[in-house]
Amino acid sequence: MEVQLRIGIVGMGNAGMTHARPLIGNQVPRAVLTAVCDARERAESLRKTLPGSVMIFDDYDKMLASGVCDAVIVSTPHLLHPEQSEKALLAGLHVFCEKPAGISIGPVRRLNKLAAGTKKVFAMNFIKRQEPVYQTLKRLIDGGELGRVYRIHWTASDWYRSDSYFSSASWRGSWAGEGGGVLLNQCIHNIDLWQYIFGMPSRLRAFCSFGKYHNIEVEDDVTAYMEYHDGATGVLVTSTGESPGVNRLEVTGSRGRILVENRAITFYRTSVPIEDFNRADKSGFGEPEHWECSIPVNGQTDLFAGMQRNFVEAILDGKELFIRGEDGLASLEIANAILLSTWQDDWASLPVDEASFEAELAARIRTSRKPSAINEQRILDLSASFK
Structure with a gap:
């Protein structure tokens, strides 16, 4: 008989329900949803939504001790991710953690150290990494097709959210509940891709606006300028208040310019490296010939189902994880540095000053308020977020 990996989910809000659907719909071979856990108030509605074979818990510790799960998907509010992932690992279960890994580097670093010692599979869910357009771009950059990278400019303003989004759950939009805004919840995908493709910057200077477009405490508009040790620079712009927004990534290098937009890649490739042309040209106003190439x-x-299949195959077959738990550190570190730079009105170096960030965040959590007009029961369709 084929081995079935028994999976439980803690946190049955938007992300939790989105994780449940592929498992219920038999889109993940050799995996079965056996348990979910959420607040007692939501249990009744979950019974109407989920198959009768799925056990429903309102106590996470009891679900972990029940013996009905081999692995857990953690999809609760961000600040709970490290603690709940640790509990599952210590209970002998594999963990698939929703992004971000947490709200600050310290607890996430400790979580990864624990995971390495347990020998259990610990995966993160950054679903946009698997998109073919970004995999293709990474191959171009890693293969040296663009030469030396000069500049990166990413405008990721297609994360628009209305006020109803922030009022859909009590933890959204506050320092005490969410621990951050667009940097942690939405643009963390872009930041993950940034470091995955281009590596980590050495320092950055950032400007965040808090509650610029919404009645929230956290950042909803961000501009960050980054510098690399090799001289490359980058600018990241993101917002949840602009519509229509854009997702436009432009990378300039010694062999031309690459534009990524609308899931397409256009390469404006120079006939010779810029450095060579600079030395050879005698006209004063000349430019190297270039060609406009559409890259296939x-x-x-496959979004959530694809990531879940990789998680299951890593556990049952020993297949390499597409995104490991430790891969959640780099994007979180950049997000923390962007906030710290804004709060201190100064440059932030990477690795980030963890103690300074923790102190600044703790001060905001102490005075945090909850957004108004809360509806704890409203589940939103996350598929609309990934256009």
Whole structure:
């Protein structure tokens, strides 16, 4: 008989329900949803939504001790991710943690140290990494097709959210409940891709606006300028208040310019490296010849189901994880540095000053308030977020 990996989910809000659907719909071979856990108030509605075979818990510790799960998907509010992932690992279960890994580096670093000692599979869910357009871009950059990278400019303003989004759950939009805004919840995908493709900057200077477009405490508009040890620079712009927004990534290097937009890649490739032309040209106003090339992007994105299949295969077959638990550290460190730079009105170096960030965040959590017009029961369709 084929081995079935028994999976439980803690946190049955938007992300939790989105994780449950592929498992219920038999989109993940050799995996079965056996248990979920959420607040007692939500249990009744969950019974109407989930198959009768799924056990429903309102106590996470009891679910972990029940013996009905081999692995847990953690999809609760961000600040709970490290603690709840640790509990599952200590209970002998594999863990698939929703992004971000936490709200600050310290607890996430400790979580990864624990995971390494347990020998259990610990995966993160950054679903946009698997998109063919970004995999193709990474191959171009890693293969040296663009030469030395000069500049990166990413405008990620297609994360628009209305006020109803923030009022859909009591933890959204506050320092005490969410621990951050667009940097942690939405643009963390872009930041993860940034460091995955281009590596970590050495320092950055950032400007965040808090509650610029919404009645929230956390950041909803961000501009960050980054510098690299090799001289490359980058600018990241993101917002949840602009519509229509854009997702436009432009990378300039010694062999031209690459534009990524609308899931397509256009390469404006120079005939010779810029450095060579600079030395050879005698006209004063000349430019190297270049060609506009449309780069083929093949394949489809399977979003949550694809990530879950990789998680199951890593456990049952020993397949390499697409995104390991430790991969959640780099994007979180950049997000923390962007906030710290804004709060201190100064440059922030990477690795980030963890103690300074923790102190600044703790001060905001102490005075945090909850957003108004809360509806704890409203589940939103996350598929609309990934256009």
